[in-house]
Amino acid sequence: MRMMHCEYYDIRSRIAEEPTWWDEHAVPRYGPFSPYSIADMGADECVLLLIQCASCTREFQVAMSISGADVLCDSVLPNERFELREQRYQKRPWLNPITLSYGDPPNIQCCAKGPRQCAVSQRVLEFWNRGSGGRWVRRPEYEIEFGRTVPDAVDQDKKRL
Numbered sequence: 001m002r003m004m005h006c007e008y009y010d011i012r013s014r015i016a017e018e019p020t021w022w023d024e025h026a027v028p029r030y031g032p033f034s035p036y037s038i039a040d041m042g043a044d045e046c047v048l049l050l051i052q053c054a055s056c057t058r059e060f061q062v063a064m065s066i067s068g069a070d071v072l073c074d075s076v077l078p079n080e081r082f083e084l085r086e087q088r089y090q091k092r093p094w095l096n097p098i099t100l101s102y103g104d105p106p107n108i109q110c111c112a113k114g115p116r117q118c119a120v121s122q123r124v125l126e127f128w129n130r131g132s133g134g135r136w137v138r139r140p141e142y143e144i145e146f147g148r149t150v151p152d153a154v155d156q157d158k159k160r161l
Helices: 068-072 078-091 150-160
Strands: 045-053 059-066 119-130 136-138
Touching: 059 119
Parallel strands: none
Antiparallel strands: 045 059, 045 119, 119 136
16 A cells, blocks of 8 residues: 655754655655665665656655565465575565655655655665675665656556556
8 A cells, every 4th residue: 555655844844954865764864874774774675766756856865675574574485485585685676666666755745746646766876785794785786777767657657557
């Protein structure tokens, strides 16, 4: 079920500057991005993603994360768990513009449709995963541009409907 994000006016009205990024729940964040600051403290991988509002094309930097539990919960048979985890780490299936979808953009009232309009993934600005000892390691080889423009994405969405 998709839900429109909260506006967080109570936070944003008290801080003069614009948020530098938004967490997984579209909560505004004002410091530099760090994988240690994401909402899911148990995540195994996270990205700082550049998205655009599909209506007005305003850009946002947002965090997304995934944990081994997210993949393991999809498994039906216990002996499949290791295989699924290994597959995720080898192929990174969530790292594409279709599955790496933030959903609705942060609700800043940027346009009439913005809070209810899916965002379009533009680029992975930072990709991080847990290394040995639980420390985050940046993996620039997964920092990719998707090459989808907002009009292209909207046309593709219309064709699917």
